[in-house]
Amino acid sequence: MDSDTLPLFSQINLKRKAHLRGSKQLINIKNCFHLLIWRGKLLFRFNDGKPIPYLIEKKPKFINKLSTYIFLGEFENKNIILWDMSDSREVLGNTDQIGSFSDREKNYHPDLPEGTYFCDLRNLLPLLKGKYANLCATAKGIFEWNRRINFCQSCGGKLSSEKSGWEKACKKCNFKVFPRIDPVVIMLITKGNDILLGRSHGWPEKMYSCLAGFIEPGETIEAAAQREAMEESGIKIKNVKYITSQPWPFPASLMMGCTGEAQSRTIKIDRDELEDAIWVSKENVFQALNGLDNSIFMARRGAIARHLIEKWVAGLI
Ligand SMILES: [Zn+2]
Structure with a gap:
Protein backbone atom coordinates (compact mmCIF):
# COMPACT_ATOMS: atom_id res chain seq x y z
CA MET A 1 0.00 0.00 0.00
CA ASP A 2 1.24 3.54 -0.66
CA SER A 3 1.11 6.20 2.05
CA ASP A 4 -2.32 7.53 1.00
CA THR A 5 -3.90 4.16 1.57
CA LEU A 6 -2.30 3.49 4.98
CA PRO A 7 -3.84 4.26 8.37
CA LEU A 8 -2.67 7.59 9.86
CA PHE A 9 -0.05 6.23 12.29
CA SER A 10 1.31 3.70 9.79
CA GLN A 11 3.01 6.10 7.39
CA ILE A 12 6.55 5.32 8.50
CA ASN A 13 9.03 8.15 7.96
CA LEU A 14 11.12 7.82 11.12
CA LYS A 15 14.52 6.12 10.74
CA ARG A 16 15.02 4.56 14.17
CA LYS A 17 18.84 4.19 13.98
CA ALA A 18 18.66 1.53 16.69
CA HIS A 19 22.42 0.92 16.42
CA LEU A 20 23.01 4.31 18.07
CA ARG A 21 20.89 3.58 21.14
CA GLY A 22 23.07 3.60 24.24
CA SER A 23 26.10 4.46 22.12
CA LYS A 24 28.71 7.09 23.03
CA GLN A 25 28.31 8.47 19.51
CA LEU A 26 24.95 9.84 20.60
CA ILE A 27 26.57 12.37 22.93
CA ASN A 28 28.17 14.22 20.03
CA ILE A 29 25.52 13.51 17.42
CA LYS A 30 25.04 16.36 14.96
CA ASN A 31 21.81 17.99 13.87
CA CYS A 32 20.10 17.13 17.12
CA PHE A 33 16.60 18.43 17.88
CA HIS A 34 14.55 18.06 21.04
CA LEU A 35 10.91 17.02 21.42
CA LEU A 36 9.22 17.47 24.80
CA ILE A 37 6.49 15.41 26.43
CA TRP A 38 4.73 16.33 29.64
CA ARG A 39 2.32 13.93 31.38
CA GLY A 40 1.71 12.13 28.08
CA LYS A 41 1.07 15.33 26.11
CA LEU A 42 3.50 16.19 23.30
CA LEU A 43 4.60 19.75 22.53
CA PHE A 44 3.05 21.18 19.33
CA ARG A 45 2.93 24.44 17.45
CA PHE A 46 0.05 25.24 15.14
CA ASN A 47 0.11 26.33 11.51
CA ASP A 48 -3.31 27.39 10.14
CA GLY A 49 -4.81 25.41 13.01
CA LYS A 50 -2.91 22.22 12.08
CA PRO A 51 -0.67 20.73 14.77
CA ILE A 52 3.04 20.21 14.09
CA PRO A 53 5.32 18.56 16.68
CA TYR A 54 7.59 21.34 17.95
CA LEU A 55 11.23 20.35 17.50
CA ILE A 56 13.63 22.56 19.47
CA GLU A 57 17.14 23.07 18.11
CA LYS A 58 18.69 24.50 21.28
CA LYS A 59 17.93 22.41 24.33
CA PRO A 60 16.01 24.57 26.86
CA LYS A 61 17.95 25.18 30.08
CA PHE A 62 15.29 23.64 32.29
CA ILE A 63 15.76 20.29 30.54
CA ASN A 64 19.18 19.79 32.12
CA LYS A 65 17.47 19.12 35.43
CA LEU A 66 15.44 16.30 33.94
CA SER A 67 16.82 12.80 33.74
CA THR A 68 14.70 10.81 31.28
CA TYR A 69 15.58 11.06 27.62
CA ILE A 70 14.79 8.77 24.71
CA PHE A 71 16.51 8.69 21.33
CA LEU A 72 13.69 8.42 18.77
CA GLY A 73 15.80 8.35 15.59
CA GLU A 74 15.99 10.52 12.48
CA PHE A 75 13.02 12.46 11.15
CA GLU A 76 13.33 14.83 8.17
CA ASN A 77 17.15 14.73 8.52
CA LYS A 78 16.97 15.71 12.20
CA ASN A 79 18.09 13.44 15.04
CA ILE A 80 15.30 13.58 17.61
CA ILE A 81 15.68 13.26 21.37
CA LEU A 82 12.47 12.95 23.40
CA TRP A 83 12.55 14.42 26.91
CA ASP A 84 10.04 13.43 29.55
CA MET A 85 9.38 16.54 31.61
CA SER A 86 6.34 15.19 33.48
CA ASP A 87 7.88 16.21 36.81
CA SER A 88 7.90 19.88 35.83
CA ARG A 89 5.67 22.03 38.00
CA GLU A 90 6.07 25.00 35.71
CA VAL A 91 3.64 23.82 33.03
CA LEU A 92 0.43 25.86 33.23
CA GLY A 93 -3.20 25.25 32.32
CA ASN A 94 -6.01 23.01 33.45
CA THR A 95 -5.05 19.42 34.32
CA ASP A 96 -8.49 17.97 35.20
CA GLN A 97 -8.93 16.05 31.93
CA ILE A 98 -5.42 14.60 31.57
CA GLY A 99 -5.62 10.93 30.57
CA SER A 100 -9.33 11.16 29.70
CA PHE A 101 -10.94 10.48 26.32
CA SER A 102 -11.48 14.18 25.64
CA ASP A 103 -8.61 16.27 27.00
CA ARG A 104 -8.73 19.40 24.81
CA GLU A 105 -6.71 21.60 27.16
CA LYS A 106 -3.60 23.24 25.72
CA ASN A 107 -1.02 23.35 28.52
CA TYR A 108 2.05 25.57 28.16
CA HIS A 109 5.40 26.33 29.73
CA PRO A 110 6.21 30.04 30.26
CA ASP A 111 9.84 29.57 29.13
CA LEU A 112 8.88 27.95 25.81
CA PRO A 113 8.01 30.02 22.72
CA GLU A 114 4.57 31.57 22.59
CA GLY A 115 2.15 29.45 20.57
CA THR A 116 3.62 26.12 21.67
CA TYR A 117 1.38 23.84 23.69
CA PHE A 118 1.36 20.41 25.30
CA CYS A 119 -1.64 18.65 23.72
CA ASP A 120 -3.36 15.27 23.93
CA LEU A 121 -2.48 13.36 20.76
CA ARG A 122 -5.81 11.52 20.49
CA ASN A 123 -7.73 14.78 20.35
CA LEU A 124 -5.48 16.17 17.62
CA LEU A 125 -5.93 13.21 15.26
CA PRO A 126 -8.58 14.81 13.04
CA LEU A 127 -6.11 17.64 12.28
CA LEU A 128 -2.74 15.86 12.30
CA LYS A 129 -0.92 15.50 8.97
CA GLY A 130 0.12 11.97 8.08
CA LYS A 131 3.80 12.87 7.80
CA TYR A 132 3.97 13.75 11.52
CA ALA A 133 1.75 10.96 12.82
CA ASN A 134 4.22 8.09 13.16
CA LEU A 135 6.80 10.27 14.94
CA CYS A 136 4.07 11.26 17.42
CA ALA A 137 2.88 7.66 17.85
CA THR A 138 6.44 6.46 18.49
CA ALA A 139 7.12 9.24 21.00
CA LYS A 140 3.86 8.68 22.86
CA GLY A 141 4.21 4.88 22.87
CA ILE A 142 7.79 4.72 24.14
CA PHE A 143 7.04 7.42 26.72
CA GLU A 144 4.08 5.42 28.07
CA TRP A 145 6.20 2.28 28.43
CA ASN A 146 9.00 4.16 30.19
CA ARG A 147 6.52 5.80 32.55
CA ARG A 148 4.64 2.63 33.50
CA ILE A 149 7.37 0.01 33.79
CA ASN A 150 9.69 0.79 36.68
CA PHE A 151 10.04 -2.41 38.70
CA CYS A 152 11.47 -5.83 37.83
CA GLN A 153 8.83 -8.45 37.00
CA SER A 154 11.19 -11.14 38.30
CA CYS A 155 12.44 -9.85 41.69
CA GLY A 156 10.65 -6.54 42.25
CA GLY A 157 13.89 -4.51 42.15
CA LYS A 158 14.04 -1.04 40.63
CA LEU A 159 14.74 -0.96 36.90
CA SER A 160 17.22 1.40 35.29
CA SER A 161 16.88 2.82 31.78
CA GLU A 162 19.23 1.45 29.10
CA LYS A 163 19.73 1.81 25.35
CA SER A 164 18.58 5.44 25.30
CA GLY A 165 15.15 4.58 26.67
CA TRP A 166 14.48 1.36 24.67
CA GLU A 167 15.41 -1.21 27.34
CA LYS A 168 15.33 -1.47 31.12
CA ALA A 169 17.48 -3.65 33.32
CA CYS A 170 17.32 -4.83 36.93
CA LYS A 171 20.55 -4.15 38.81
CA LYS A 172 19.72 -6.89 41.35
CA CYS A 173 19.00 -9.90 39.10
CA ASN A 174 20.00 -8.66 35.61
CA PHE A 175 16.49 -9.24 34.23
CA LYS A 176 15.97 -7.24 31.04
CA VAL A 177 12.68 -5.68 29.99
CA PHE A 178 11.77 -4.55 26.48
CA PRO A 179 8.94 -2.24 25.34
CA ARG A 180 5.69 -4.14 25.46
CA ILE A 181 3.04 -3.97 22.73
ZN1 LIG B 1 15.21 -8.19 39.19
Missing part, protein backbone atom coordinates in the same frame (compact mmCIF):
# COMPACT_ATOMS: atom_id res chain seq x y z
CA ASP A 182 -0.47 -5.36 23.15
CA PRO A 183 -1.90 -6.87 19.92
CA VAL A 184 -5.56 -6.03 19.34
CA VAL A 185 -7.74 -7.46 16.60
CA ILE A 186 -10.37 -5.12 15.14
CA MET A 187 -13.00 -6.45 12.76
CA LEU A 188 -15.07 -4.91 10.00
CA ILE A 189 -17.91 -7.47 10.06
CA THR A 190 -20.09 -7.48 6.97
CA LYS A 191 -23.41 -9.07 6.07
CA GLY A 192 -24.37 -8.21 2.49
CA ASN A 193 -24.80 -4.43 2.33
CA ASP A 194 -24.47 -3.92 6.11
CA ILE A 195 -21.68 -3.72 8.67
CA LEU A 196 -21.84 -4.47 12.39
CA LEU A 197 -20.89 -1.53 14.59
CA GLY A 198 -20.76 -1.31 18.37
CA ARG A 199 -20.16 1.22 21.09
CA SER A 200 -18.44 0.77 24.44
CA HIS A 201 -19.55 2.22 27.74
CA GLY A 202 -18.27 5.74 28.30
CA TRP A 203 -17.70 6.63 24.64
CA PRO A 204 -18.80 10.04 23.32
CA GLU A 205 -22.54 10.08 22.66
CA LYS A 206 -23.72 8.34 19.44
CA MET A 207 -20.18 7.20 18.53
CA TYR A 208 -19.93 3.75 16.93
CA SER A 209 -16.98 1.72 15.72
CA CYS A 210 -15.85 -1.77 14.72
CA LEU A 211 -15.74 -4.51 17.35
CA ALA A 212 -12.28 -5.18 18.79
CA GLY A 213 -10.46 -7.08 21.50
CA PHE A 214 -7.07 -8.17 22.77
CA ILE A 215 -5.46 -11.24 21.20
CA GLU A 216 -4.80 -13.90 23.84
CA PRO A 217 -1.79 -16.23 24.22
CA GLY A 218 -2.06 -19.17 21.83
CA GLU A 219 -4.43 -17.39 19.42
CA THR A 220 -4.04 -16.37 15.81
CA ILE A 221 -5.36 -13.03 14.56
CA GLU A 222 -8.17 -14.90 12.77
CA ALA A 223 -9.15 -16.97 15.82
CA ALA A 224 -9.20 -13.89 18.05
CA ALA A 225 -11.45 -12.07 15.56
CA GLN A 226 -13.92 -14.98 15.58
CA ARG A 227 -13.88 -15.31 19.38
CA GLU A 228 -14.30 -11.60 20.05
CA ALA A 229 -17.14 -11.27 17.53
CA MET A 230 -18.97 -14.18 19.17
CA GLU A 231 -18.31 -13.01 22.76
CA GLU A 232 -19.31 -9.40 22.24
CA SER A 233 -22.18 -9.70 19.76
CA GLY A 234 -23.14 -13.39 19.47
CA ILE A 235 -22.28 -13.23 15.74
CA LYS A 236 -20.37 -16.10 14.15
CA ILE A 237 -17.98 -14.90 11.44
CA LYS A 238 -16.03 -16.68 8.69
CA ASN A 239 -13.47 -15.79 6.00
CA VAL A 240 -11.49 -13.52 8.32
CA LYS A 241 -8.94 -11.59 6.26
CA TYR A 242 -6.11 -9.45 7.60
CA ILE A 243 -6.11 -6.01 5.91
CA THR A 244 -3.61 -3.69 7.64
CA SER A 245 -2.30 -2.59 11.04
CA GLN A 246 -1.40 0.54 12.91
CA PRO A 247 0.24 1.38 16.25
CA TRP A 248 -2.22 2.86 18.74
CA PRO A 249 -0.20 4.26 21.65
CA PHE A 250 -3.06 4.71 24.14
CA PRO A 251 -1.13 3.26 25.83
CA ALA A 252 0.44 0.29 24.00
CA SER A 253 -1.79 -1.34 21.37
CA LEU A 254 -0.98 -2.58 17.90
CA MET A 255 -4.29 -2.64 16.04
CA MET A 256 -4.69 -5.44 13.48
CA GLY A 257 -7.50 -4.62 11.09
CA CYS A 258 -9.48 -7.49 9.53
CA THR A 259 -12.66 -8.16 7.64
CA GLY A 260 -15.02 -11.03 8.41
CA GLU A 261 -18.35 -12.28 7.03
CA ALA A 262 -21.22 -12.71 9.47
CA GLN A 263 -23.18 -15.98 9.38
CA SER A 264 -26.28 -14.52 11.00
CA ARG A 265 -27.89 -11.17 11.83
CA THR A 266 -29.22 -11.80 15.34
CA ILE A 267 -27.20 -9.75 17.83
CA LYS A 268 -26.78 -10.87 21.44
CA ILE A 269 -24.81 -8.15 23.22
CA ASP A 270 -22.47 -8.85 26.10
CA ARG A 271 -23.45 -5.86 28.25
CA ASP A 272 -20.22 -6.01 30.21
CA GLU A 273 -18.29 -5.38 27.01
CA LEU A 274 -20.62 -3.28 24.86
CA GLU A 275 -23.34 -0.72 25.43
CA ASP A 276 -24.87 -1.29 22.00
CA ALA A 277 -24.33 -3.06 18.66
CA ILE A 278 -26.24 -2.44 15.44
CA TRP A 279 -26.26 -3.27 11.73
CA VAL A 280 -25.78 -0.19 9.56
CA SER A 281 -26.28 -0.09 5.77
CA LYS A 282 -23.60 1.17 3.40
CA GLU A 283 -25.82 4.15 2.50
CA ASN A 284 -26.25 5.14 6.16
CA VAL A 285 -22.53 4.70 6.84
CA PHE A 286 -21.76 6.97 3.87
CA GLN A 287 -24.15 9.62 5.21
CA ALA A 288 -22.67 9.42 8.72
CA LEU A 289 -19.12 9.70 7.37
CA ASN A 290 -20.08 12.83 5.46
CA GLY A 291 -22.03 14.53 8.23
CA LEU A 292 -25.38 13.99 6.49
CA ASP A 293 -26.80 11.80 9.26
CA ASN A 294 -26.30 12.89 12.86
CA SER A 295 -27.99 9.89 14.46
CA ILE A 296 -24.62 8.09 14.66
CA PHE A 297 -21.01 9.27 14.62
CA MET A 298 -18.31 7.05 13.15
CA ALA A 299 -14.98 6.36 14.86
CA ARG A 300 -12.84 9.49 14.56
CA ARG A 301 -10.27 10.11 11.83
CA GLY A 302 -6.97 8.44 12.66
CA ALA A 303 -8.56 5.32 14.17
CA ILE A 304 -8.01 2.17 12.11
CA ALA A 305 -11.75 1.47 12.36
CA ARG A 306 -12.43 4.67 10.44
CA HIS A 307 -9.85 3.63 7.86
CA LEU A 308 -11.49 0.19 7.40
CA ILE A 309 -15.00 1.68 7.21
CA GLU A 310 -13.97 4.28 4.61
CA LYS A 311 -12.26 1.62 2.48
CA TRP A 312 -15.37 -0.57 2.65
CA VAL A 313 -17.69 2.28 1.63
CA ALA A 314 -15.35 3.04 -1.30
CA GLY A 315 -15.51 -0.61 -2.38
CA LEU A 316 -11.76 -1.13 -1.81
CA ILE A 317 -12.12 -3.99 0.71
Whole structure:
Protein backbone atom coordinates (compact mmCIF):
# COMPACT_ATOMS: atom_id res chain seq x y z
CA MET A 1 0.00 0.00 0.00
CA ASP A 2 1.24 3.54 -0.66
CA SER A 3 1.11 6.20 2.05
CA ASP A 4 -2.32 7.53 1.00
CA THR A 5 -3.90 4.16 1.57
CA LEU A 6 -2.30 3.49 4.98
CA PRO A 7 -3.84 4.26 8.37
CA LEU A 8 -2.67 7.59 9.86
CA PHE A 9 -0.05 6.23 12.29
CA SER A 10 1.31 3.70 9.79
CA GLN A 11 3.01 6.10 7.39
CA ILE A 12 6.55 5.32 8.50
CA ASN A 13 9.03 8.15 7.96
CA LEU A 14 11.12 7.82 11.12
CA LYS A 15 14.52 6.12 10.74
CA ARG A 16 15.02 4.56 14.17
CA LYS A 17 18.84 4.19 13.98
CA ALA A 18 18.66 1.53 16.69
CA HIS A 19 22.42 0.92 16.42
CA LEU A 20 23.01 4.31 18.07
CA ARG A 21 20.89 3.58 21.14
CA GLY A 22 23.07 3.60 24.24
CA SER A 23 26.10 4.46 22.12
CA LYS A 24 28.71 7.09 23.03
CA GLN A 25 28.31 8.47 19.51
CA LEU A 26 24.95 9.84 20.60
CA ILE A 27 26.57 12.37 22.93
CA ASN A 28 28.17 14.22 20.03
CA ILE A 29 25.52 13.51 17.42
CA LYS A 30 25.04 16.36 14.96
CA ASN A 31 21.81 17.99 13.87
CA CYS A 32 20.10 17.13 17.12
CA PHE A 33 16.60 18.43 17.88
CA HIS A 34 14.55 18.06 21.04
CA LEU A 35 10.91 17.02 21.42
CA LEU A 36 9.22 17.47 24.80
CA ILE A 37 6.49 15.41 26.43
CA TRP A 38 4.73 16.33 29.64
CA ARG A 39 2.32 13.93 31.38
CA GLY A 40 1.71 12.13 28.08
CA LYS A 41 1.07 15.33 26.11
CA LEU A 42 3.50 16.19 23.30
CA LEU A 43 4.60 19.75 22.53
CA PHE A 44 3.05 21.18 19.33
CA ARG A 45 2.93 24.44 17.45
CA PHE A 46 0.05 25.24 15.14
CA ASN A 47 0.11 26.33 11.51
CA ASP A 48 -3.31 27.39 10.14
CA GLY A 49 -4.81 25.41 13.01
CA LYS A 50 -2.91 22.22 12.08
CA PRO A 51 -0.67 20.73 14.77
CA ILE A 52 3.04 20.21 14.09
CA PRO A 53 5.32 18.56 16.68
CA TYR A 54 7.59 21.34 17.95
CA LEU A 55 11.23 20.35 17.50
CA ILE A 56 13.63 22.56 19.47
CA GLU A 57 17.14 23.07 18.11
CA LYS A 58 18.69 24.50 21.28
CA LYS A 59 17.93 22.41 24.33
CA PRO A 60 16.01 24.57 26.86
CA LYS A 61 17.95 25.18 30.08
CA PHE A 62 15.29 23.64 32.29
CA ILE A 63 15.76 20.29 30.54
CA ASN A 64 19.18 19.79 32.12
CA LYS A 65 17.47 19.12 35.43
CA LEU A 66 15.44 16.30 33.94
CA SER A 67 16.82 12.80 33.74
CA THR A 68 14.70 10.81 31.28
CA TYR A 69 15.58 11.06 27.62
CA ILE A 70 14.79 8.77 24.71
CA PHE A 71 16.51 8.69 21.33
CA LEU A 72 13.69 8.42 18.77
CA GLY A 73 15.80 8.35 15.59
CA GLU A 74 15.99 10.52 12.48
CA PHE A 75 13.02 12.46 11.15
CA GLU A 76 13.33 14.83 8.17
CA ASN A 77 17.15 14.73 8.52
CA LYS A 78 16.97 15.71 12.20
CA ASN A 79 18.09 13.44 15.04
CA ILE A 80 15.30 13.58 17.61
CA ILE A 81 15.68 13.26 21.37
CA LEU A 82 12.47 12.95 23.40
CA TRP A 83 12.55 14.42 26.91
CA ASP A 84 10.04 13.43 29.55
CA MET A 85 9.38 16.54 31.61
CA SER A 86 6.34 15.19 33.48
CA ASP A 87 7.88 16.21 36.81
CA SER A 88 7.90 19.88 35.83
CA ARG A 89 5.67 22.03 38.00
CA GLU A 90 6.07 25.00 35.71
CA VAL A 91 3.64 23.82 33.03
CA LEU A 92 0.43 25.86 33.23
CA GLY A 93 -3.20 25.25 32.32
CA ASN A 94 -6.01 23.01 33.45
CA THR A 95 -5.05 19.42 34.32
CA ASP A 96 -8.49 17.97 35.20
CA GLN A 97 -8.93 16.05 31.93
CA ILE A 98 -5.42 14.60 31.57
CA GLY A 99 -5.62 10.93 30.57
CA SER A 100 -9.33 11.16 29.70
CA PHE A 101 -10.94 10.48 26.32
CA SER A 102 -11.48 14.18 25.64
CA ASP A 103 -8.61 16.27 27.00
CA ARG A 104 -8.73 19.40 24.81
CA GLU A 105 -6.71 21.60 27.16
CA LYS A 106 -3.60 23.24 25.72
CA ASN A 107 -1.02 23.35 28.52
CA TYR A 108 2.05 25.57 28.16
CA HIS A 109 5.40 26.33 29.73
CA PRO A 110 6.21 30.04 30.26
CA ASP A 111 9.84 29.57 29.13
CA LEU A 112 8.88 27.95 25.81
CA PRO A 113 8.01 30.02 22.72
CA GLU A 114 4.57 31.57 22.59
CA GLY A 115 2.15 29.45 20.57
CA THR A 116 3.62 26.12 21.67
CA TYR A 117 1.38 23.84 23.69
CA PHE A 118 1.36 20.41 25.30
CA CYS A 119 -1.64 18.65 23.72
CA ASP A 120 -3.36 15.27 23.93
CA LEU A 121 -2.48 13.36 20.76
CA ARG A 122 -5.81 11.52 20.49
CA ASN A 123 -7.73 14.78 20.35
CA LEU A 124 -5.48 16.17 17.62
CA LEU A 125 -5.93 13.21 15.26
CA PRO A 126 -8.58 14.81 13.04
CA LEU A 127 -6.11 17.64 12.28
CA LEU A 128 -2.74 15.86 12.30
CA LYS A 129 -0.92 15.50 8.97
CA GLY A 130 0.12 11.97 8.08
CA LYS A 131 3.80 12.87 7.80
CA TYR A 132 3.97 13.75 11.52
CA ALA A 133 1.75 10.96 12.82
CA ASN A 134 4.22 8.09 13.16
CA LEU A 135 6.80 10.27 14.94
CA CYS A 136 4.07 11.26 17.42
CA ALA A 137 2.88 7.66 17.85
CA THR A 138 6.44 6.46 18.49
CA ALA A 139 7.12 9.24 21.00
CA LYS A 140 3.86 8.68 22.86
CA GLY A 141 4.21 4.88 22.87
CA ILE A 142 7.79 4.72 24.14
CA PHE A 143 7.04 7.42 26.72
CA GLU A 144 4.08 5.42 28.07
CA TRP A 145 6.20 2.28 28.43
CA ASN A 146 9.00 4.16 30.19
CA ARG A 147 6.52 5.80 32.55
CA ARG A 148 4.64 2.63 33.50
CA ILE A 149 7.37 0.01 33.79
CA ASN A 150 9.69 0.79 36.68
CA PHE A 151 10.04 -2.41 38.70
CA CYS A 152 11.47 -5.83 37.83
CA GLN A 153 8.83 -8.45 37.00
CA SER A 154 11.19 -11.14 38.30
CA CYS A 155 12.44 -9.85 41.69
CA GLY A 156 10.65 -6.54 42.25
CA GLY A 157 13.89 -4.51 42.15
CA LYS A 158 14.04 -1.04 40.63
CA LEU A 159 14.74 -0.96 36.90
CA SER A 160 17.22 1.40 35.29
CA SER A 161 16.88 2.82 31.78
CA GLU A 162 19.23 1.45 29.10
CA LYS A 163 19.73 1.81 25.35
CA SER A 164 18.58 5.44 25.30
CA GLY A 165 15.15 4.58 26.67
CA TRP A 166 14.48 1.36 24.67
CA GLU A 167 15.41 -1.21 27.34
CA LYS A 168 15.33 -1.47 31.12
CA ALA A 169 17.48 -3.65 33.32
CA CYS A 170 17.32 -4.83 36.93
CA LYS A 171 20.55 -4.15 38.81
CA LYS A 172 19.72 -6.89 41.35
CA CYS A 173 19.00 -9.90 39.10
CA ASN A 174 20.00 -8.66 35.61
CA PHE A 175 16.49 -9.24 34.23
CA LYS A 176 15.97 -7.24 31.04
CA VAL A 177 12.68 -5.68 29.99
CA PHE A 178 11.77 -4.55 26.48
CA PRO A 179 8.94 -2.24 25.34
CA ARG A 180 5.69 -4.14 25.46
CA ILE A 181 3.04 -3.97 22.73
CA ASP A 182 -0.47 -5.36 23.15
CA PRO A 183 -1.90 -6.87 19.92
CA VAL A 184 -5.56 -6.03 19.34
CA VAL A 185 -7.74 -7.46 16.60
CA ILE A 186 -10.37 -5.12 15.14
CA MET A 187 -13.00 -6.45 12.76
CA LEU A 188 -15.07 -4.91 10.00
CA ILE A 189 -17.91 -7.47 10.06
CA THR A 190 -20.09 -7.48 6.97
CA LYS A 191 -23.41 -9.07 6.07
CA GLY A 192 -24.37 -8.21 2.49
CA ASN A 193 -24.80 -4.43 2.33
CA ASP A 194 -24.47 -3.92 6.11
CA ILE A 195 -21.68 -3.72 8.67
CA LEU A 196 -21.84 -4.47 12.39
CA LEU A 197 -20.89 -1.53 14.59
CA GLY A 198 -20.76 -1.31 18.37
CA ARG A 199 -20.16 1.22 21.09
CA SER A 200 -18.44 0.77 24.44
CA HIS A 201 -19.55 2.22 27.74
CA GLY A 202 -18.27 5.74 28.30
CA TRP A 203 -17.70 6.63 24.64
CA PRO A 204 -18.80 10.04 23.32
CA GLU A 205 -22.54 10.08 22.66
CA LYS A 206 -23.72 8.34 19.44
CA MET A 207 -20.18 7.20 18.53
CA TYR A 208 -19.93 3.75 16.93
CA SER A 209 -16.98 1.72 15.72
CA CYS A 210 -15.85 -1.77 14.72
CA LEU A 211 -15.74 -4.51 17.35
CA ALA A 212 -12.28 -5.18 18.79
CA GLY A 213 -10.46 -7.08 21.50
CA PHE A 214 -7.07 -8.17 22.77
CA ILE A 215 -5.46 -11.24 21.20
CA GLU A 216 -4.80 -13.90 23.84
CA PRO A 217 -1.79 -16.23 24.22
CA GLY A 218 -2.06 -19.17 21.83
CA GLU A 219 -4.43 -17.39 19.42
CA THR A 220 -4.04 -16.37 15.81
CA ILE A 221 -5.36 -13.03 14.56
CA GLU A 222 -8.17 -14.90 12.77
CA ALA A 223 -9.15 -16.97 15.82
CA ALA A 224 -9.20 -13.89 18.05
CA ALA A 225 -11.45 -12.07 15.56
CA GLN A 226 -13.92 -14.98 15.58
CA ARG A 227 -13.88 -15.31 19.38
CA GLU A 228 -14.30 -11.60 20.05
CA ALA A 229 -17.14 -11.27 17.53
CA MET A 230 -18.97 -14.18 19.17
CA GLU A 231 -18.31 -13.01 22.76
CA GLU A 232 -19.31 -9.40 22.24
CA SER A 233 -22.18 -9.70 19.76
CA GLY A 234 -23.14 -13.39 19.47
CA ILE A 235 -22.28 -13.23 15.74
CA LYS A 236 -20.37 -16.10 14.15
CA ILE A 237 -17.98 -14.90 11.44
CA LYS A 238 -16.03 -16.68 8.69
CA ASN A 239 -13.47 -15.79 6.00
CA VAL A 240 -11.49 -13.52 8.32
CA LYS A 241 -8.94 -11.59 6.26
CA TYR A 242 -6.11 -9.45 7.60
CA ILE A 243 -6.11 -6.01 5.91
CA THR A 244 -3.61 -3.69 7.64
CA SER A 245 -2.30 -2.59 11.04
CA GLN A 246 -1.40 0.54 12.91
CA PRO A 247 0.24 1.38 16.25
CA TRP A 248 -2.22 2.86 18.74
CA PRO A 249 -0.20 4.26 21.65
CA PHE A 250 -3.06 4.71 24.14
CA PRO A 251 -1.13 3.26 25.83
CA ALA A 252 0.44 0.29 24.00
CA SER A 253 -1.79 -1.34 21.37
CA LEU A 254 -0.98 -2.58 17.90
CA MET A 255 -4.29 -2.64 16.04
CA MET A 256 -4.69 -5.44 13.48
CA GLY A 257 -7.50 -4.62 11.09
CA CYS A 258 -9.48 -7.49 9.53
CA THR A 259 -12.66 -8.16 7.64
CA GLY A 260 -15.02 -11.03 8.41
CA GLU A 261 -18.35 -12.28 7.03
CA ALA A 262 -21.22 -12.71 9.47
CA GLN A 263 -23.18 -15.98 9.38
CA SER A 264 -26.28 -14.52 11.00
CA ARG A 265 -27.89 -11.17 11.83
CA THR A 266 -29.22 -11.80 15.34
CA ILE A 267 -27.20 -9.75 17.83
CA LYS A 268 -26.78 -10.87 21.44
CA ILE A 269 -24.81 -8.15 23.22
CA ASP A 270 -22.47 -8.85 26.10
CA ARG A 271 -23.45 -5.86 28.25
CA ASP A 272 -20.22 -6.01 30.21
CA GLU A 273 -18.29 -5.38 27.01
CA LEU A 274 -20.62 -3.28 24.86
CA GLU A 275 -23.34 -0.72 25.43
CA ASP A 276 -24.87 -1.29 22.00
CA ALA A 277 -24.33 -3.06 18.66
CA ILE A 278 -26.24 -2.44 15.44
CA TRP A 279 -26.26 -3.27 11.73
CA VAL A 280 -25.78 -0.19 9.56
CA SER A 281 -26.28 -0.09 5.77
CA LYS A 282 -23.60 1.17 3.40
CA GLU A 283 -25.82 4.15 2.50
CA ASN A 284 -26.25 5.14 6.16
CA VAL A 285 -22.53 4.70 6.84
CA PHE A 286 -21.76 6.97 3.87
CA GLN A 287 -24.15 9.62 5.21
CA ALA A 288 -22.67 9.42 8.72
CA LEU A 289 -19.12 9.70 7.37
CA ASN A 290 -20.08 12.83 5.46
CA GLY A 291 -22.03 14.53 8.23
CA LEU A 292 -25.38 13.99 6.49
CA ASP A 293 -26.80 11.80 9.26
CA ASN A 294 -26.30 12.89 12.86
CA SER A 295 -27.99 9.89 14.46
CA ILE A 296 -24.62 8.09 14.66
CA PHE A 297 -21.01 9.27 14.62
CA MET A 298 -18.31 7.05 13.15
CA ALA A 299 -14.98 6.36 14.86
CA ARG A 300 -12.84 9.49 14.56
CA ARG A 301 -10.27 10.11 11.83
CA GLY A 302 -6.97 8.44 12.66
CA ALA A 303 -8.56 5.32 14.17
CA ILE A 304 -8.01 2.17 12.11
CA ALA A 305 -11.75 1.47 12.36
CA ARG A 306 -12.43 4.67 10.44
CA HIS A 307 -9.85 3.63 7.86
CA LEU A 308 -11.49 0.19 7.40
CA ILE A 309 -15.00 1.68 7.21
CA GLU A 310 -13.97 4.28 4.61
CA LYS A 311 -12.26 1.62 2.48
CA TRP A 312 -15.37 -0.57 2.65
CA VAL A 313 -17.69 2.28 1.63
CA ALA A 314 -15.35 3.04 -1.30
CA GLY A 315 -15.51 -0.61 -2.38
CA LEU A 316 -11.76 -1.13 -1.81
CA ILE A 317 -12.12 -3.99 0.71
ZN1 LIG B 1 15.21 -8.19 39.19
